[in-house]
Amino acid sequence: MITLNSTHDANLTSWVTSANGHSDFPIQNLPFASFRIHSNEAFRGGVAIGDSIVDLAALASTSLLSGLAQQAAEAAAKPQLNEFMQMGQPAWSALRAALSQLLSSDNSERLPAHCLQLQSQAHYQMPCHVGDYTDFYTSIHHATAVGSLFRPDNPLLPNYKWVPIGYHGRASSLDVSGQAFHRPSGQTKAPDASTPSFGPCKRLDYELEMGIFIGQGNEFGHPIDIDDSHQHVFGMCLFNDWSARDIQAWEYQPLGPFLSKSFASTISPWIVTMEALAPYRSQYLRPESDPTPLPYLCSDNNDEFGSMDIELECFIQTETMRAAGEAPQRLSRSNFRHSYWTIAQMVAHHSVNGCNLRAGDLLGSGTQSGPEAEEAGSLLELSKGGKQAITLANGEQRSFLADGDTITFRGHCERQGFVRIGFGQVESTVLPAKS
Amino acid sequence: MITLNSTHDANLTSWVTSANGHSDFPIQNLPFASFRIHSNEAFRGGVAIGDSIVDLAALASTSLLSGLAQQAAEAAAKPQLNEFMQMGQPAWSALRAALSQLLSSDNSERLPAHCLQLQSQAHYQMPCHVGDYTDFYTSIHHATAVGSLFRPDNPLLPNYKWVPIGYHGRASSLDVSGQAFHRPSGQTKAPDASTPSFGPCKRLDYELEMGIFIGQGNEFGHPIDIDDSHQHVFGMCLFNDWSARDIQAWEYQPLGPFLSKSFASTISPWIVTMEALAPYRSQYLRPESDPTPLPYLCSDNNDEFGSMDIELECFIQTETMRAAGEAPQRLSRSNFRHSYWTIAQMVAHHSVNGCNLRAGDLLGSGTQSGPEAEEAGSLLELSKGGKQAITLANGEQRSFLADGDTITFRGHCERQGFVRIGFGQVESTVLPAKS
Numbered sequence: 001m002i003t004l005n006s007t008h009d010a011n012l013t014s015w016v017t018s019a020n021g022h023s024d025f026p027i028q029n030l031p032f033a034s035f036r037i038h039s040n041e042a043f044r045g046g047v048a049i050g051d052s053i054v055d056l057a058a059l060a061s062t063s064l065l066s067g068l069a070q071q072a073a074e075a076a077a078k079p080q081l082n083e084f085m086q087m088g089q090p091a092w093s094a095l096r097a098a099l100s101q102l103l104s105s106d107n108s109e110r111l112p113a114h115c116l117q118l119q120s121q122a123h124y125q126m127p128c129h130v131g132d133y134t135d136f137y138t139s140i141h142h143a144t145a146v147g148s149l150f151r152p153d154n155p156l157l158p159n160y161k162w163v164p165i166g167y168h169g170r171a172s173s174l175d176v177s178g179q180a181f182h183r184p185s186g187q188t189k190a191p192d193a194s195t196p197s198f199g200p201c202k203r204l205d206y207e208l209e210m211g212i213f214i215g216q217g218n219e220f221g222h223p224i225d226i227d228d229s230h231q232h233v234f235g236m237c238l239f240n241d242w243s244a245r246d247i248q249a250w251e252y253q254p255l256g257p258f259l260s261k262s263f264a265s266t267i268s269p270w271i272v273t274m275e276a277l278a279p280y281r282s283q284y285l286r287p288e289s290d291p292t293p294l295p296y297l298c299s300d301n302n303d304e305f306g307s308m309d310i311e312l313e314c315f316i317q318t319e320t321m322r323a324a325g326e327a328p329q330r331l332s333r334s335n336f337r338h339s340y341w342t343i344a345q346m347v348a349h350h351s352v353n354g355c356n357l358r359a360g361d362l363l364g365s366g367t368q369s370g371p372e373a374e375e376a377g378s379l380l381e382l383s384k385g386g387k388q389a390i391t392l393a394n395g396e397q398r399s400f401l402a403d404g405d406t407i408t409f410r411g412h413c414e415r416q417g418f419v420r421i422g423f424g425q426v427e428s429t430v431l432p433a434k435s
Numbered sequence: 436m437i438t439l440n441s442t443h444d445a446n447l448t449s450w451v452t453s454a455n456g457h458s459d460f461p462i463q464n465l466p467f468a469s470f471r472i473h474s475n476e477a478f479r480g481g482v483a484i485g486d487s488i489v490d491l492a493a494l495a496s497t498s499l500l501s502g503l504a505q506q507a508a509e510a511a512a513k514p515q516l517n518e519f520m521q522m523g524q525p526a527w528s529a530l531r532a533a534l535s536q537l538l539s540s541d542n543s544e545r546l547p548a549h550c551l552q553l554q555s556q557a558h559y560q561m562p563c564h565v566g567d568y569t570d571f572y573t574s575i576h577h578a579t580a581v582g583s584l585f586r587p588d589n590p591l592l593p594n595y596k597w598v599p600i601g602y603h604g605r606a607s608s609l610d611v612s613g614q615a616f617h618r619p620s621g622q623t624k625a626p627d628a629s630t631p632s633f634g635p636c637k638r639l640d641y642e643l644e645m646g647i648f649i650g651q652g653n654e655f656g657h658p659i660d661i662d663d664s665h666q667h668v669f670g671m672c673l674f675n676d677w678s679a680r681d682i683q684a685w686e687y688q689p690l691g692p693f694l695s696k697s698f699a700s701t702i703s704p705w706i707v708t709m710e711a712l713a714p715y716r717s718q719y720l721r722p723e724s725d726p727t728p729l730p731y732l733c734s735d736n737n738d739e740f741g742s743m744d745i746e747l748e749c750f751i752q753t754e755t756m757r758a759a760g761e762a763p764q765r766l767s768r769s770n771f772r773h774s775y776w777t778i779a780q781m782v783a784h785h786s787v788n789g790c791n792l793r794a795g796d797l798l799g800s801g802t803q804s805g806p807e808a809e810e811a812g813s814l815l816e817l818s819k820g821g822k823q824a825i826t827l828a829n830g831e832q833r834s835f836l837a838d839g840d841t842i843t844f845r846g847h848c849e850r851q852g853f854v855r856i857g858f859g860q861v862e863s864t865v866l867p868a869k870s
Binding site: 137171184 | 598605784
């Protein structure tokens with residue numbers, strides 16, 4: 001159980017003044033990334049504060065930290081956060097508490113100048129080595145909407161309310177915000193064609209997801225009890241799990257999506273920790289007519305990660321909009337609190353067969369669509385399977401993505417009595433297929 | 436194109452006399468593994484010869500090699516072979532040629548004693564870091580047999596003869612021969628039950644597969660042309676992709692197998708290189724009525740990896756047999772030459788969407804069942820979906836695996852004019868479910 005503590009205090013402010021006000025990164029947030037400023041430098045861990053980054057490699061070489069916080073900073077100073085993630089909740093909390101004190105307005109001492117860098121000058125890489133990436137399917141609204149396109153009479157499969165459905169994803173093609181990728185080519189078959197053909201994907205789509213990073217892993221053969229799951233989850237990011245719908249439709253039987261997903265998946269660079277997210281937990285109330293999950297998916301602690309109140313937004317900026325200097329236009333809003341399965345349930349389910357999760361493993365939440373049609377997390381849903389193109393403010397129409405389209409996700413949490421914290425953003429542009 | 440050369444000469448013998456005769460590892464084979472003798476030593480690369488191992492760390496510190504072969508040995512001397520695999524075909528060939536000369540009976544000099552260790556004293560680990568593991572489904576006989584259990588009238592799905600079907604697997608739970616795992620628990624639903632239940636898997640099965648290791652990777656966004664695929668494939672091993680059939684049946688719609696596969700997957704420790712396998716290429720003749728694959732899956736080089744003539748055997752030894760001192764009993768024989776899709780086609784397909792393969796990535800071939808019922812690569816097929824238990828020589832019956840059962844795969848290649856080479860074996864025992 002992660003308890004609220006002085007680091008969550010809404011009255012805290014920082015001497016990094018850009019953190020006080022409308023920043024995604026107030027002192028109550030303190031998310032982690034792997035960054036560098038110059039291309040000839042090593043990547044190292046950093047913590048966002050306002051418009052700046054605390055350089056953990058620089059900080060760890062001062063004498064400002066001690067004990068577990070210092071050990072944690074040394075681990076987090078490495079190019080990838082895996083070792084820090086493996087240290088577990090006490091180490092994460094110790095470093096957070098120490099950073100909160102160091103950055104607080106109440107602290108008369110400032111950090112040495114070389115310990116702070118500007119985000120505007122930073123380059124990011126994957127925050128950790130992802131040993132395995134697993135994608136879940138936790139939005140019942142998404143599952144129902146997509147299912148109804150294929151099976152109008154029976155949109156939700158019988159296992160959905162029992163099994164936190166998931167599948168193995170591709171780790172090699174994960175990258176951080178700014179990832180450029182060419183429209184994938186592959187096999188597709190038109191419904192009226194007798195044979196498939198090869199060519200660029202015609203139904204390219206985004207998927208509005210959250211990413212969940214495993215902290216401490218479990219040993220092979222030792223499932224994680226749902227009540228211990230908080231010790232094994234480090235934090236969350238925004239996640240765009242790009243999808244080629246036409247390739248998927250032809251390839252996915254009987255073993256699931258493959259090339260329709262593996263061409264690219266993009267995350268936001270900052271990992272917001274579960275401790276920072278603790279104030280925004282919320283309760284998901286299943287309809288009473290829904291089955292009670294099997295015991296291994298029920299928590300004595302009232303499922304502490306419960307659902308999480310994370311407001312999500314998806315924006316598009318087409319090439320035409322960019323040329324005309326028009327700002328990105330919002331396509332939809334949704335919220336992670338609609339997730340039918342909680343993070344604790346995903347972790348317990350994933351490991352119940354003895355499968356070992358490792359520090360840095362990434363879980364995708366699946367597309368987070370809300371209960372209303374306009375809260376859909378993909379174009380497939382917004383355009384009703386491509387049948388009703390949506391019209392943008394400048395008159396352009398989209399059923400699926402066009403070359404040059406930039407898709408941006410943003411996310412934030414707010415709750416009465418606490419400050420607003422944000423996730424930054426994940427942004428990527430579709431390049432034309434390679435000829 | 437890998438050409439035959441002096442290392443394949445059937446007349447070659449070694450001064451390591453155990454290599455001459457009935458060994459899996461004659462001088463024409465020279466497969467790679469990661470091994471150590473004592474638990475306080477570092478793992479390092481080794482090459483099998485007869486009953487011995489050439490210790491590449493020891494060899495690299497002598498002055499017996501030079502040039503590219505020495506560089507290759509230094510890379511292969513590390514605890515994991517990834518760096519060596521990334522060096523590419525010229526480096527692999529240079530080291531093979533140099534080892535062939537050093538170990539040849541014609542060579543008057545013996546290796547220093549500390550460069551040779553006994554396999555009987557060795558412990559193995561995964562030969563490389565597997566960044567991603569992908570499982571294919573290349574046996575049309577397996578796909579048809581399994582499909583007919585679910586869809587008797589339409590066993591083979593319409594995409595099978597067009598798409599080399601594959602899905603992402605779990606890398607964390609891969610291990611080498613000897614891997615011990617407990618029978619997995621999970622959700623299953625009996626056909627006549629209205630709700631699922633939780634408990635140990637009742638339909639535990641093996642899958643007789645080959646593993647294929649990627650050598651040099653491709654860059655993100657740059658597909659591998661089928662005619663270049665030989666530059667990207669390092670070698671092959673035996674592979675048991677354990678499966679929980681009852682868990683799979685309930686979970687796999689719509690996103691494919693997940694917990695039914697991720698609890699364990701076991702490989703043989705030795706990777707036989709594609710160069711060693713070159714003499715055993717064979718041609719797969721599709722029925723003329725089958726469609727010609729799309730152009731990206733057709734090779735100008737007559738698909739050089741073509742099919743590969745690898746004889747495969749699966750053995751069972753039950754706890755009762757072990758107690759009675761009875762040898763393992765063969766359950767089935769099959770051959771990798773029946774694979775409907777070649778390795779070159781798997782590699783070209785996997786990367787055609789821009790997905791990057793990395794050195795050390797593992798591809799599973801999918802269960803290799805032959806055209807005859809007794810050539811099935813799984814108990815699911817041998818027992819007709821569990822409906823007809825098979826009777827062992829001692830009277831025991833098996834529809835699926837029982838606790839204490841040991842499953843062993845062996846594999847070898849032979850062809851007129853060449854010596855027989857083998858893969859060693861992969862062996863693992865089912866432990867009872869954890870209570």
